């Protein structure tokens with residue numbers, strides 16, 4: 001509930017406003033000092049300020065001084081000044097000082113309510129814009145305010161200007177490619193190419209020539225010498241998505257390229273030096289693959305000089321809403337629609353949903369909801385989601401064990417980030433011993449925490 005501060009020494013007006021502003025949490029003050037105290041304590045979004053305050057209720061001096069103090073302390077607050085009848089001069093003075101609007105007594109409940117609603121909406125919009133601007137200032141394409149995504153973004157920002165081989169881990173659709181591009185865009189190689197290749201989507205027999213290129217006549221159909229993706233990225237960055245799907249034979253060749261920074265085209269005889277940064281990604285558990293000997297251990301250490309784990313959307317607190325609003329604006333523009341926002345039910349359903357497809361799933365849902373929405377706001381139904389009552393996690397879980405596992409994994413991850421990745425502190429926050437914490441991390445496959453990423 002948005003909070004409003006009413007500054008007025010007239011108890012009748014206080015009562016009237018409390019009654020007519022039932023959609024808000026209303027707090028009161030009767031003079032300048034108490035107004036400032038309440039402002040500090042409650043951080044209201046909107047203040048209605050009577051200019052005639054004690055000890056000088058007949059003049060506007062005390063009210064104007066209060067206005068200046070409020071705006072100096074909290075410039076984003078929307079202040080609506082309330083003046084005596086016909087006191088236009090002071091009203092205009094207040095607006096010149098930065099008041100959002102003015103209102104002349106006597107107070108009409110409906111009108112002041114409309115004014116306050118508009119002021120609160122504007123405040124919320126400005127707040128959202130500030131948050132978007134804040135997130136876009138560092139890693140520009142990474143949208144998200146949650147603590148875990150901020151930590152990961154900072155890590156990515158730190159390594160962007162180095163050439164360290166980076167391994168991005170995360171479920172499908174969490175934004176691994178977006179991160180890879182952002183790292184490239186923040187690096188000294190940003191004016192050179194960024195070339196992405198998905199190792200899982202290219203048949204095994206073609207992957208080698210796709211990566212390393214081939215000489216004319218190397219095989220049937222090789223009519224002319226062709227550069228591979230690595231060579232075309234010369235000076236820039238190669239993003240190898242789904243590195244876990246790279247066949248073992250090719251892994252050896254990849255290792256040689258990473259160690260010696262030279263490549264040989266298929267059918268070629270000469271070594272070609274390449275100056276390239278490599279970023280790899282996978283949704284697989286490479287450590288397990290190393291144990292199973294389906295991924296070379298030496299390659300694992302070579303591609304993962306630094307490992308960054310991108311958290312799944314369900315662990316990113318309110319980011320889901322921030323992202324949904326961003327996509328909503330984006331799709332409104334793309335499809336020429338005028339959907340205004342998300343209903344409370346839609347917000348609740350989105351916060352409850354498990355987002356197995358992560359940001360990609362959210363994007364798809366928003367896209368069809370914007371196109372199909374009947375009203376001006378998106379409902380849970382438009383997103384194909386259901387609102388569950390609190391504690392009703394079991395509805396789309398397999399059984400109680402799954403509900404418990406999900407809740408425990410979430411709690412562990414939250415405590416881990418809250419304690420800035422300190423294991424002892426994480427265990428303390430969760431009220432378990434360190435060995436218990438480690439066994440839970442193993443049990444729930446929280447690999448990012450295990451590797452300290």
Ligand SMILES: Nc1ncnc2c1ncn2[C@@H]1O[C@H](COP(=O)(O)OP(=O)(O)OP(=O)(O)O)[C@@H](O)[C@H]1O
Pocket residue numbers: 141142143144170171172173174175176177178179241283323359360363
């Ligand atoms: N932080 C973000 N802000 C806005 N959009 C994002 C963000 N992260 C990802 N996206 C969008 O989500 C979609 C999925 O992102 P991306 O392809 O980078 O995920 P991925 O982890 O590489 O997926 P996969 O493993 O399936 O290849 C893309 O359309 C991307 O534009």
